[in-house]
Amino acid sequence: MREDYFRKILDSLPVGIAIHTAGPETSFEYFNDHFLKFYRITREALTVPEAFWENAFEDPVFREQIKARILEDYMSGDPERMSWDSIPISRSDGETTYINAKSIPVPGNDRVISLVWDVTRFIKTSEQLRKNKIKMGDAMDLAKLANWEYDVESDNFSFDDRFYALYGTTKEREGDTMTAEQYAERFIPTEERFVVPEEAGKAIESTDRNYVAQVEHRIIRRDGEIRYINVSIRAIKDENGRTVKLWGVNQDITERKMAEEALSVINNKLNMLSSITRHDILNTIMAVRGYIELSEDFIENPEMRKYIEKEKEAVNAIQHQIEFTRQYQDIGVNEPGWQDTGNMADFVAKTLDLDGIKFKNALHGLEIFCDPLTEKVFYNLIENSLRHGENVNTIGFSYSEKGGSLVIYYRDNGVGITDGDRDKLFRKGFGKHTGLGLFLSREILSITGISITENGKEGGGVNFEIVVPKGGYRFASVA
Template sequence: MEEYLEEISRIRDELEKHPEGLSITDIAGLLGINRNSVAKYMDILQVQGAVDGRKRGTSKVYYISHRMSADSLRKVCSQPFVTLDQDGLVTDNNQQFSLLTGISPEQLPGLPFDKLPLRSLEGGTAQQIFRTALKGLEQRVHAQVALGSEEHPVNLFLVPLVFSTGKPGVVVIVDDERTGNASPPAAALPEFRVILDNQVEYAVRYSPEGIIQYVNEPYCRAISRSREEMIGRPFKHLVSADDAERVRMNRTRLSPRYPAGMIEFRAIMANGEARWQRWWDRALFDDRDQLTGYFSCGLDITEEVLVRTKLKKTQDMLEETIVTRTNELREINRQLYDEMTRRETMEQQLLLTQFAMDNAADMVFWVNRNARVDYANKAAVTGVGYTAGEMPDLALGDVVPVPATETWGDTWEHLKREGTITRQTVMIRKDGTKMPVEMVLRYLEYHNNEFVCCFCRDISERTRMERTLHLANKKLNVLTSLTRHDIQNKVTVLLGYLGRARKREKDPVVLEYLERQEHAANAIRDEITITRDFKDLGADPPEWLNIRNVVAAAVTRYSDTPARFSVDLPDLCVYADRQMERVFSRLFENAVNARHPPQAIHVFLRAEKERRVVAVEYDGPGIRPEDKERIFDGGGEAYGQRGLFILREILSLTDITLAETGEYGNTIRFEIGIPPVSYRQNSGNGA
């Protein structure tokens, strides 16, 4: 018991040190007490009325309560008062309050606060003022007491209190202005009203909820409403939705550390005119940093904005004139400079070109129509092992053998038609050794002089790496094949045991778990099957494949299905991985194995600017627009589309794309986009 009281005492001491409030997590961390124990102690302290709590962000913070005890109220208060419970109903009052309001003590208990003869002149409605005080914020309101047909001014002090049961409440203390002890808000004093009403600026005082408590005469004139019409109503500027959000954010950013902020916007006045205004918003906080309201001052800056706009236009025109004249002078100077440096530039470019060609990393040969080498750079001389003096006596065929089926004349004519030939071949050095190279032949004509520029690059290292990589891929495929076989065997055993368990188990909950496990095991087996189909992906370099033959081979696999295939493809070759046939096989398999298989599957080609698009289309439920990309990241199972990720990877090896473009609810259409460099018309020797 003593430990329990000691921990509560430590919590109260810590809250005294932090008037801004602490959360349960903060208290537990500071005192080293379990969070559940702290939560229990805070409930006890709240019931006792010793602490209050409020929301701060997503957590709740607690602080020492400043509520007055209801039991000690009669001992310390000699002014008229009435106590209200948390529902706003009268629970107690003194004789002075009965005399002030003319209501007998027997009639007061149970009356709602807003039914008492007290009319608030500021701060919002009676319920709004009461709710704010109930949260723990003391309220001071200028009001009037109605006695029959007469009214006289008073000040209402709404002070938070706590009943002996621990429940919160509010005491309303009436300070009669006729006694000379009233303390009305500064904005309600006559001398301050006179000062504010004679200002050019607008002045508005309003509650945290935005309810107007005071407004000066200039603002009333600006919006053509009386002060009585505005007090108690929400304070809102007549602005656009974007400006309204800016105004809200300007107030939201205000804090005890930065309580003031300025904003400019265009507002619509009572006469329909749009006027620019500048407002300074200041947030008002109590000693516990609780927001008690706002005080805003506004100023009409329309004339200032117009002057600024005109000044900006004039400045822009002046800058435009300066820029125009500067550009004209710059153009004249540029032309003069170009004329002075043209010959020097040409000479430098010629020397630079010659230097770059001589020192290029690749071997460069200039070959004439007779296949003789007119020029060879340093890399070429070093690469073939001849001296610079021996190069003019060489023919290109002495260094790079031309295929037996070709002659230099055939190659020359082909280059004149096509412009460029790229091939991998072998270069024969002077000592007879062979060096694998990648050769690019390009036909050029300059001032009626024809020649072929031959670029050769040593690819010995690349060839060795490709062989090594090819061997590594083969070994990796063997390893994955063994691993895949072992996994499939283990999944088969797992499915067998799950089947036996489902037959013997009667508990529906366990049966549901077993069914989910069986579904997961089947999914694993399906994924393993997919990896088996594409085990050779990337094992061999891409090839030129006849797209019509590739699709025809895939169609034959499903010739015994009810689906009717319609293939309309030209004699086109596509540069792609050898696994491309499996791409179409997988698309056809997903279609024929769908819940509602299509009656017809159409495969056709269309042109899209420079690209060519091969489409696979069939009737079906379609795919929602938001899922059209997700199906390629493992989300295709919901639509019966399996293995799409691997299909996209196969095609991307040669920059070919795969996308679903069907109409949701009607069709499914997969489009294979082929870039210009990856297709060509079949010349008769395609795959």
């Protein structure tokens, strides 16, 4: 009865258990079902001494290796040696599984109690993690990324190995950690050392649990080379919302910055060439227009005068196109950045004559990532109201979040846009004045993925909707 009781307990355990002799010819006195399952053998396979090795390990080469190792560990009599990890159990018709095994000598005879458990999932997960780590490392090397962590309480930075490579130094030289002051003194140019405490301070003081920021600055490698990096910063908060750590990634962007600077030089030269060329063409047009006007004094033939009128129209069209290039040449030249839309709207309103017109501005505290010329978009919208709105006495900007995006509204109480004109509104050349304002506005906004449409009703004033994509807007505190 007592033996049956313990056998039931052993049979129910989630590990494989067996009692057998510790020798080349292994005879089994007891084994449970999990022992068979984990070794992937049948009950019949254990009825003949020596059959265990042949059935458990099909590969003859590996069989002899593992058998010799286990028997040697048995012969040592040292329980510490009788433990084996990650033993592969392979079958020709199936996948390889893995087990850990441990044997406990039974005092007074040659028997051992063997325990075995399946570690296949752990092994495969570990292998996948190892491969992913290699892939991640390769990706970080290709992207020139280096991780760091800053402990707020101890004022200490710690870094991964890629950090030291990026900065042209070694862990042995710099140590495992360094304070913020040490980091700035060793690796940041004097005129930019304010960046580290300033950005760290913003992250630490922020109450936003999802605080993320980016900043670009220069570094000085140990060999004296100046490099540019982009730093991504995330604040880690405790349960009370207090910042305890900063985690970040530094990316070497030197090649990109060099390309941007080279492109900027090229753009400046092209703009200068365009300006000179445009000036020369306009002077030539002025001369042509003068000759046309003079020729009118000598030509009385009505048919010939019709041709002269056509010549005037052609010259005016050429001048119009040349003037367009003046407005278009600065679009996209300067790098986009975060702009305060409230301040932008206030500034534009002050530059226009709004005498007798009520101006509403609900954009304060809203920043959008846009081209610096976005100010011209706001200017153009207000100017169009003044020029074409007829009896406008109220204009204004507002916004709302919608479906993950943000919509900035510009509205007036003028005559609005006719249904026939709405589809043509943003086409180049369409309009009552130059026909360039709204076309250029759309081009300026599109640089950073912002779109603009007009959705008002004829006779009910304009309703322009500027849609800013997710990630392209943020809210700043308003003093």
